[in-house]
Amino acid sequence: MIPAKFEYIKASSVSEALSLLNKHGDEAQLLSGGHSLIPAIKLRLNQPKMVVDIGKIPGLDNISEEGNNIVIGANCTHHQIATSSVVQGGVNVLAQTAKEIGDIQVRNKGTIGGSLAHADPAADYPAVILASGAKIEVEGSGGKRTIDATDFFMGIFETALEDNEMIIAIHIPKSSGGVYLKFSQPASRFAVVGCAAIKNDNGVSIGLTGVADCAYRASAVESAYNGDAKAAAAHAVDGIEVMSDNFASSEYRAHLAKVYTERALNALA
Amino acid sequence: MLMKINVKVNGKDYTSEVTPMMSLAAYLREVLLLTGTHIGCDTSSCGACTIKMDGKAVKSCTILAVQADGSDITTIEGLSQNGKMHPLQSSFKENHGLQCGFCTPGMIMTAENLLSENPHPTEEEIRHGLEGNFCRCTGYHNIVKSIQHAAESN
Ligand SMILES: Cc1cc2nc3c(=O)[nH]c(=O)nc-3n(C[C@H](O)[C@H](O)[C@H](O)COP(=O)(O)OP(=O)(O)OC[C@H]3O[C@@H](n4cnc5c(N)ncnc54)[C@H](O)[C@@H]3O)c2cc1C
Ligand code: FES
Ligand code: FES
Numbered sequence: 025m026i027p028a029k030f031e032y033i034k035a036s037s038v039s040e041a042l043s044l045l046n047k048h049g050d051e052a053q054l055l056s057g058g059h060s061l062i063p064a065i066k067l068r069l070n071q072p073k074m075v076v077d078i079g080k081i082p083g084l085d086n087i088s089e090e091g092n093n094i095v096i097g098a099n100c101t102h103h104q105i106a107t108s109s110v111v112q113g114g115v116n117v118l119a120q121t122a123k124e125i126g127d128i129q130v131r132n133k134g135t136i137g138g139s140l141a142h143a144d145p146a147a148d149y150p151a152v153i154l155a156s157g158a159k160i161e162v163e164g165s166g167g168k169r170t171i172d173a174t175d176f177f178m179g180i181f182e183t184a185l186e187d188n189e190m191i192i193a194i195h196i197p198k199s200s201g202g203v204y205l206k207f208s209q210p211a212s213r214f215a216v217v218g219c220a221a222i223k224n225d226n227g228v229s230i231g232l233t234g235v236a237d238c239a240y241r242a243s244a245v246e247s248a249y250n251g252d253a254k255a256a257a258a259h260a261v262d263g264i265e266v267m268s269d270n271f272a273s274s275e276y277r278a279h280l281a282k283v284y285t286e287r288a289l290n291a292l293a
Numbered sequence: 294m295l296m297k298i299n300v301k302v303n304g305k306d307y308t309s310e311v312t313p314m315m316s317l318a319a320y321l322r323e324v325l326l327l328t329g330t331h332i333g334c335d336t337s338s339c340g341a342c343t344i345k346m347d348g349k350a351v352k353s354c355t356i357l358a359v360q361a362d363g364s365d366i367t368t369i370e371g372l373s374q375n376g377k378m379h380p381l382q383s384s385f386k387e388n389h390g391l392q393c394g395f396c397t398p399g400m401i402m403t404a405e406n407l408l409s410e411n412p413h414p415t416e417e418e419i420r421h422g423l424e425g426n427f428c429r430c431t432g433y434h435n436i437v438k439s440i441q442h443a444a445e446s447n
Binding site: 025026027029030031032034055058059062063066067075077079103126127128129130132133211212213 | 356
């Protein structure tokens with residue numbers, strides 16, 4: 025499969041990548057693990073004129089502990105996250121989620137920054153990122169800012185990132201208890217529906233992916249939950265326009281969302 | 294525009310000029326003539342193109358050759374040592390782990406990654422480990438058996 029013509033530059037620093045984005049605007053696209061972008065380029069669903077490879081920028085693949093947060097660099101692969109003792113110790117649910125993504129080869133190459141920026145409505149991380157109350161650190165030519173997970177996902181393949189911004193790291197508050205359960209699409213292992221439930225000071229927080237055009241916090245479930253998982257899970261799709269595709273009708277997806285929310289709440293209790 | 298890359302493949306250093314659009318799988322097959330790496334789907338679904346890059350199994354159809362600049366790569370051709378087959382290769386041979394053989398290089402390269410992290414996997418772990426590899430001859434049963442035998446003989 026021959027992609028349409030593009031130029032390629034390997035950026036050696038964040039500032040070099042940002043200045044290339046600034047210079048080439050819409051025509052430039054960042055490349056990290058390439059496991060969403062390269063198939064899309066081959067299928068000509070996406071035709072950038074300039075590909076800026078950020079995969080080898082030093083410092084973007086670190087995992088560290090900063091106070092009450094685990095900080096994960098944008099270029100950390102799913103495999104790195106699944107096997108990191110720091111992630112396992114601080115937010116084990118994220119390590120468990122990373123282990124469920126795709127297959128060995130995809131986990132060896134795909135990155136958390138790429139997954140969040142791509143914002144596939146069926147991606148796994150967004151559920152956990154939302155439920156954990158994470159913040160996404162981004163940088164543009166105007167400097168750095170952080171975006172709350174709840175403000176980050178805006179629609180199908182749509183995020184709060186500006187055209188000339190890139191993700192630098194994800195800051196995730198440590199949590200003692202959390203689960204992520206998904207009903208996998210049998211070929212790709214993407215989530216038809218995935219539910220993350222994480223304990224916090226006020227009770228429990230819930231993130232759902234695969235259900236709507238982007239992942240969301242199921243606040244209605246959170247406020248209804250008083251120990252009765254089934255009753256609370258009945259609110260999983262309150263106010264949500266549920267997706268429908270050839271894998272699952274919207275009625276079936278709504279049903280799955282409730283079932284997986286109930287199971288996640290029970291698993292957490 | 295052609296770009297220069299330096300890679301080490303099966304222990305040998307190569308310098309080549311490639312277009313940015315060329316996949317690593319196409320580079321291995323068409324430039325280095327290492328045709329043991331197969332291309333099935335060309336879009337990261339089937340695993341036929343799996344190789345080892347910097348110690349990890351990856352799908353080479355979904356990596357640009359230019360991204361691989363500076364990498365250390367092993368393909369199926371690089372597994373045997375001094376004319377002696379790798380334990381996975383002999384185990385596939387003995388256990389009828391291949392039919393047409395199209396998926397076999399990818400299966401073996403993925404299994405090599407699996408066994409390097411988990412030397413004694415359960416059958417279930419092997420089956421999960423092969424999630425990214427399709428066998429159109431559907432010979433999964435003997436593929437799993439081959440990997441089990443290779444693990445036991447280690
Ligand atoms: C066979 C297969 C199965 C898969 N199964 C699953 C699954 O079960 N669950 C799941 O969640 N995902 C799955 N994926 C997707 C996989 O997780 C991808 O790796 C991931 O979505 C994209 O990460 P990447 O590093 O490969 O990004 P790339 O493909 O390099 O980039 C994706 C997009 O993000 C942008 N981007 C990359 N990095 C940054 C950054 N730092 N800042 C801003 N923008 C950036 C790029 O410009 C591009 O638009 C699967 C993929 C494949 C091929
Ligand atoms: S050819 Fe690379 S995964 Fe199918
Ligand atoms: S042996 Fe024919 S595809 Fe697997």
